[in-house]
Amino acid sequence: xxxxxxxxxxxxxxxxxxxxxxxxxxxxxxxxxxxxxxxxxxxxxxxxxxxxxxxxxxxxxxxxxxxxxxxxxxxxxxxxxxxxxxxxxxxxxxxxxxxxxxxxxxxxxxxxxxxxxxxxxxxxxxxxxxxxxxxxxxxxxxxxxxxxxxxxxxxxxxxxxxxxxxxxxxxxxxxxxxxxxxxxxxxxxxxxxxxxxxxxxxxxxxxxxxxxxxxxxxxxxxxxxxxxxxxxxxxxxxxxxxxxxxxxxxxxxxxxxxxxxxxxxxxxxxxxxxxxxxxxxxxxxxxxxxxxxxxxxxxxxxxxxxxxxxxxxxxxxx
Amino acid sequence: xxxxxxxxxxxxxxxxxxxxxxxxxxxxxxxxxxxxxxxxxxxxxxxxxxxxxxxxxxxxxxxxxxxxxxxxxxxxxxxxxxxxxxxxxxxxxxxxxxxxxxxxxxxxxxxxxxxxxxxxxxxxxxxxxxxxxxxxxxxxxxxxxxxxxxxxxxxxxxxxxxxxxxxxxxxxxxxxxxxxxxxxxxxxxxxxxxxxxxxxxxxxxxxxxxxxxxxxxxxxxxxxxxxxxxxxxxxxxxxxxxxxxxxxxxxxxxxxxxxxxxxxxxxxxxxxxxxxxxxxxxxxxxxxxxxxxxxxxxxxxxxxxxxxxxxxxxxxxxxxxxxxxxxxxxxxxxxxxxxxxxxxxxxxxx
Numbered sequence: 001x002x003x004x005x006x007x008x009x010x011x012x013x014x015x016x017x018x019x020x021x022x023x024x025x026x027x028x029x030x031x032x033x034x035x036x037x038x039x040x041x042x043x044x045x046x047x048x049x050x051x052x053x054x055x056x057x058x059x060x061x062x063x064x065x066x067x068x069x070x071x072x073x074x075x076x077x078x079x080x081x082x083x084x085x086x087x088x089x090x091x092x093x094x095x096x097x098x099x100x101x102x103x104x105x106x107x108x109x110x111x112x113x114x115x116x117x118x119x120x121x122x123x124x125x126x127x128x129x130x131x132x133x134x135x136x137x138x139x140x141x142x143x144x145x146x147x148x149x150x151x152x153x154x155x156x157x158x159x160x161x162x163x164x165x166x167x168x169x170x171x172x173x174x175x176x177x178x179x180x181x182x183x184x185x186x187x188x189x190x191x192x193x194x195x196x197x198x199x200x201x202x203x204x205x206x207x208x209x210x211x212x213x214x215x216x217x218x219x220x221x222x223x224x225x226x227x228x229x230x231x232x233x234x235x236x237x238x239x240x241x242x243x244x245x246x247x248x249x250x251x252x253x254x255x256x257x258x259x260x261x262x263x264x265x266x267x268x269x270x271x272x273x274x275x276x277x278x279x280x281x282x283x284x285x286x287x288x289x290x291x292x293x294x295x296x297x298x299x300x301x302x303x304x305x306x307x308x309x310x311x312x313x314x315x316x317x318x
Numbered sequence: 319x320x321x322x323x324x325x326x327x328x329x330x331x332x333x334x335x336x337x338x339x340x341x342x343x344x345x346x347x348x349x350x351x352x353x354x355x356x357x358x359x360x361x362x363x364x365x366x367x368x369x370x371x372x373x374x375x376x377x378x379x380x381x382x383x384x385x386x387x388x389x390x391x392x393x394x395x396x397x398x399x400x401x402x403x404x405x406x407x408x409x410x411x412x413x414x415x416x417x418x419x420x421x422x423x424x425x426x427x428x429x430x431x432x433x434x435x436x437x438x439x440x441x442x443x444x445x446x447x448x449x450x451x452x453x454x455x456x457x458x459x460x461x462x463x464x465x466x467x468x469x470x471x472x473x474x475x476x477x478x479x480x481x482x483x484x485x486x487x488x489x490x491x492x493x494x495x496x497x498x499x500x501x502x503x504x505x506x507x508x509x510x511x512x513x514x515x516x517x518x519x520x521x522x523x524x525x526x527x528x529x530x531x532x533x534x535x536x537x538x539x540x541x542x543x544x545x546x547x548x549x550x551x552x553x554x555x556x557x558x559x560x561x562x563x564x565x566x567x568x569x570x571x572x573x574x575x576x577x578x579x580x581x582x583x584x585x586x587x588x589x590x591x592x593x594x595x596x597x598x599x600x601x602x603x604x605x606x607x608x609x610x611x612x613x614x615x616x617x618x619x620x621x622x623x624x625x626x627x628x629x630x631x632x633x634x635x636x637x638x639x640x641x642x643x644x645x646x647x648x649x650x651x652x653x654x655x656x657x658x659x660x661x662x663x664x665x666x667x668x
Binding site for chain 1: 365391396397399401403404405406407409413414415417433436437444446448450481505506
């Protein structure tokens with residue numbers, strides 16, 4: 001485990017999201033797409049994906065930027081997709097909620113939450129049938145965990161001992177509705193404990209996530225079947241768009257402040273400095289490199305062409 | 319109990335004048351089984367899943383013992399979890415496999431709608447053509463024996479509305495084999511909807527592998543006075559109606575579209591140009607249904623060729639009743655088709 005690269009990967013996601021937020025409501029409104037930013041949850045995507053190889057596959061949801069980047073998805077193509085350009089990873093057909101980069105093992109993401117859970121399960125079934133050594137990871141939220149098909153998929157995965165890790169990112173809110181208004185049992189992973197091995201993890205601690213997912217990924221790769229990780233985390237932005245949701249809609253300023261202080265990036269930075277693993281200057285250098293990469297991605301996206309109207313019907317059929 | 323088992327004595331010959339003594343005869347279920355077996359032998363990516371598929375009477379005999387030949391990894395029973403398991407089939411298809419997911423009744427597909435409508439039919443388009451979903455979903459529509467409202471729905475009209483889905487509705491054993499092989503070879507989500515009543519048929523089926531292209535209809539009986547389109551099991555009724563009409567010197571041309579999405583509009587227009595009358599007999603409901611869609615396109619393209627309004631023979635807007643007296647009042651038969659034909663041609667005389 002390379003702690004510095006875990007830090008850099010998280011920081012990169014945070015900076016990409018910040019750049020998107022800075023430009024999202026600009027005068028020309030160049031990104032025509034609903035966005036669901038990943039701020040606050042970076043430790044989950046990075047901690048899990050750092051255990052995967054290129055051939056492994058992740059299945060994500062509407063909040064897909066972090067998963068896409070952590071798995072190695074191409075940043076230029078992502079930014080072009082958000083700008084509705086033909087050079088985008090889905091040629092301008094998917095936008096923010098449907099990112100994919102098959103070369104890097106990011107499958108088309110689904111915004112009908114839980115849809116990706118059963119599809120990922122099927123992908124794992126196919127890989128098992130083909131005798132490949134691939135591991136599939138499915139990311140889903142606490143909201144999606146309420147869909148019946150998640151239970152169906154997890155049971156089926158265990159029945160067939162599929163090489164899959166189910167990662168529930170519990171960020172405490174389904175849009176703006178807290179858990180206690182939705183479920184009689186707020187302990188999500190406990191609902192599945194009679195079906196498969198479960199583990200509850202501090203989703204704001206990237207080292208915890210890394211270690212827990214390493215065990216789960218290794219077990220899946222060895223043919224020991226699926227596992228479920230519930231990563232307790234917190235979404236620093238509103239469900240959608242760039243706000244922070246403290247307009248009284250669903251959370252208080254104090255609640256947000258507490259979680260900001262508990263942010264996985266800040267937390268790891270404190271540790272790195274405290275344990276003298278890195279100096280501030282080194283981190284600043286890393287930030288600069290990331291900023292340049294993001295700048296270049298925006299240039300790439302802005303300079304790319306939009307799809308032509310005569311391409312409208314392309315790609316309906318395989 | 320004539321419901322899940324096909325009785326030998328119920329079988330009818332269905333070669334419609336194209337009978338050839340030298341060609342081997344198979345039942346409808348045997349034809350499908352042969353298609354599945356040949357596809358699986360040819361391509362190790364093909365696999366079968368479904369509730370009760372390894373049951374001895376699995377899918378009316380169409381899947382019986384296939385697991386013995388290909389193993390339980392490639393032919394497996396599924397839990398009653400249609401939403402999740404349809405997603406499983408979609409995911410396997412994305413990975414390059416060619417799943418065939420079987421349902422005894424299309425009514426259960428209502429539980430799969432999220433995966434069919436929101437996922438399977440969208441992925442290739444949403445990915446800019448990078449993510450094909452070669453998946454066959456196969457279901458057998460029920461009719462009769464008190465099947466009632468939840469075991470008898472012909473839902474193809476509902477699915478016809480969804481872009482990205484192809485819908486196959488064979489009636490003869492020959493077509494069942496050729497269309498199933500084409501469906502498995504296709505790179506898109508296919509809904510293979512057949513009907514309990516077509517399983518009573520036995521007819522010519524060559525042993526070799528062959529595929530029937532989608533969107534290519536066939537004239538089952540040539541005629542000159544009126545064109546009658548028979549969809550799925552209603553084709554059987556239209557053919558019986560044609561025989562009766564012949565007795566009163568009415569010559570009906572019978573068309574079997576075989577696939578309703580895409581469907582062969584040219585074969586209909588060519589026939590209507592000649593007969594100038596059209597009846598569409600469908601197994602589904604009338605409002606917003608397949609007959610309504612086809613009629614509209616015929617009006618758009620051939621209004622001037624028609625001498626009288628198109629007649630739709632379809633189900634009333636009601637759930638299917640169970641009691642046989644009510645079932646008889648609900649379902650349409652050859653009698654309704656004959657009456658419609660007489661009505662149309664009579665109108666025309668005045």
